[in-house]
Amino acid sequence: MRFFSKMASEITPYVAGEQPKDKRYVKLNTNENPYPPSPEVEKVLRAYQSENLRLYPRPNADGLRVEIARAEGVDEDCVFCGNGSDEVLALCFPAFFDADGSPACFAEFTYSFYEVFAQFFSIPFVKVPLKEDFYLDLDAMKNTDCKGYFIANPNAPTSVGIPRETVKEFCLSVPDKLVVADEAYMDFYGQSCVPLTAELDNLLVVKTFSKSYSLAGMRCGYAIGNPSLIDALFRMKDCFNSYPVDAVCQAVASAAIADREYHDRTVALVVSERERVRRELLALGFTVPESGANFLFAGRGKRGGEEIYRELKEAGVLVRFWNKPFLSDFVRITIGTPTENDVLLENLKRILSKE
Ligand SMILES: *Cc1c(COP(=O)(O)O)cnc(C)c1O
Numbered sequence: 001m002r003f004f005s006k007m008a009s010e011i012t013p014y015v016a017g018e019q020p021k022d023k024r025y026v027k028l029n030t031n032e033n034p035y036p037p038s039p040e041v042e043k044v045l046r047a048y049q050s051e052n053l054r055l056y057p058r059p060n061a062d063g064l065r066v067e068i069a070r071a072e073g074v075d076e077d078c079v080f081c082g083n084g085s086d087e088v089l090a091l092c093f094p095a096f097f098d099a100d101g102s103p104a105c106f107a108e109f110t111y112s113f114y115e116v117f118a119q120f121f122s123i124p125f126v127k128v129p130l131k132e133d134f135y136l137d138l139d140a141m142k143n144t145d146c147k148g149y150f151i152a153n154p155n156a157p158t159s160v161g162i163p164r165e166t167v168k169e170f171c172l173s174v175p176d177k178l179v180v181a182d183e184a185y186m187d188f189y190g191q192s193c194v195p196l197t198a199e200l201d202n203l204l205v206v207k208t209f210s211k212s213y214s215l216a217g218m219r220c221g222y223a224i225g226n227p228s229l230i231d232a233l234f235r236m237k238d239c240f241n242s243y244p245v246d247a248v249c250q251a252v253a254s255a256a257i258a259d260r261e262y263h264d265r266t267v268a269l270v271v272s273e274r275e276r277v278r279r280e281l282l283a284l285g286f287t288v289p290e291s292g293a294n295f296l297f298a299g300r301g302k303r304g305g306e307e308i309y310r311e312l313k314e315a316g317v318l319v320r321f322w323n324k325p326f327l328s329d330f331v332r333i334t335i336g337t338p339t340e341n342d343v344l345l346e347n348l349k350r351i352l353s354k355e
Contacts, residue, residue: 007120014116017320026343028334029318031156031185031295033214035266035337037252038259041215044251057247060234064245067254068222072194078224080233081253083244085184085208085221086113088233089150091240092204092223093121095232096178097147105146107136109158109326111182114150134158134289134297138170148178148202153193154185154292157320157332161189161292164196171200178229181205187212187267188274189292194224201226211294212267213256220245220253270294274335280345281333284352299330302352315347 001009017030036042061081069076082088090113097104103124106114118125126144131137136155154161171179183205186192194205204225210216223233237244245253256263278296281288287300299305305328309321312331320332333344 011119012116014113018318020318023316025313026317026336026340028295028336028340028344029320029332030216031211031293031332031334032216033211033266033270033294034335034340035214035269037214038256038262040255040259040262041252044255045248048248048251052247055247057243057245057250059238059242061245061250064220064250064254065222067257068224071257071260072224074194074197074224075227077227078197078230080223080230080237081245081250082221082223082233082237083241084210084219085182085206087219087244088206088221088223089113089180089182090117090120091233091236092150092180092206093117093123095236096180096229097121097123099123102145102147104148104150105141105144106150107141107152107155109155110136110150111152111156111184130155130158134160136162138162138166142170142173146177148180149174150180150182152182152184153191154189156185156293157295157297157322157327157330158289159185159291159293159295159297159332160289161186161191164191164193167191167193167203168196168200171196171203175202177202179203184208184211185293185295187263188271188294191292197225201228204229209253209256213253213263214266215253215256218249218252220249270335273338273341277333277335277341277345281348284348295332295334297330297332305329305331308348308351311351312344312347315350317344317347319344 064081065076065079068079099122103126104118105126108127108129128137128140179202181193183192197203204223206223208221274291278288281298285301286298288296288298305321308331309319312319
């Protein structure tokens with residue numbers, strides 16, 4: 001502590017979901033994909049020439065940008081790549097907000113990294129409560145005095161998604177404010193706002209390879225928006241780390257995004273399991289908002305979130321729990337394979353039937 005800056009001693013860092021190694025868990029706590037990455041990824045890794053690693057990677061990940069642009073139907077100069085979408089979201093704060101300027105606005109219960117990033121970059125922020133039905137309150141956000149917004153769509157951890165048309169109306173209603181749409185889970189909902197970025201110069205969409213592409217271990221994310229927004233991100237990247245996306249990652253992510261067939265097939269498997277598990281949880285008496293993500297937000301049942309979390313963990317099933325007002329009534333459950341989901345459901349039934 002003696003040498004800590006004020007920031008290092010005072011900030012509350014983001015807390016990632018646990019990755020315990022004490023035993024093998026049915027791991028439904030960090031929204032990882034239960035299926036392996038595309039077989040094309042395996043091929044790239046097996047054929048990878050370690051000789052390539054002697055050289056620095058392409059600083060702007062240009063080859064990967066071309067593949068992303070092709071898959072997303074945009075121009076290459078509308079794409080920015082980073083070390084996970086967390087890094088891309090982080091760079092948005094210094095790129096678009098000022099310490100002595102108008103605040104960044106986001107929901108009270110959303111991806112908790114936004115608040116950490118704002119504090120890290122000394123950017124003022126305002127939080128807007130969610131609506132009763134777990135949705136973002138876009139009307140309240142629209143009327144909030146701020147420079148721009150971070151919108152997780154679908155929202156984490158409440159899982160609900162907002163249709164593309166609604167986001168479009170929102171962006172049009174705040175033409176002088178920036179809207180950063182964090183679409184980490186969008187492929188499980190199918191309402192991406194990427195197609196709107198060509199017409200809306202205040203919309204930046206951020207996506208990741210971690211969830212729907214099963215590449216959380218690879219650390220790759222990207223932003224899509226008009227070239228001037230992308231330019232601001234490049235300027236910030238080159239003030240911090242010129243090579244955030246390593247050479248292996250560039251090759252792997254390019255292969256993954258080119259294999260749309262595999263991606264769409266595994267996403268469909270997760271979505272169909274999500275609907276099955278949700279029906280079962282509703283039947284067990286939980287409140288479970290309709291999910292557009294690869295997880296469910298379940299709670300207000302016969303047992304509190306903490307008890308469910310603890311009992312499941314004892315039985316070898318990990319889910320996510322937050323000991324905070326509102327959130328503590330719920331757990332967040334990642335959708336696993338059908339077998340993993342069955343283990344979850346059997347254990348929940350057992351826990352709920354205990355007197
Ligand atoms: C998982 C997640 C991300 C970050 O993913 P990366 O692994 O850093 O790409 C960003 N936003 C939300 C809402 C997430 O849940």
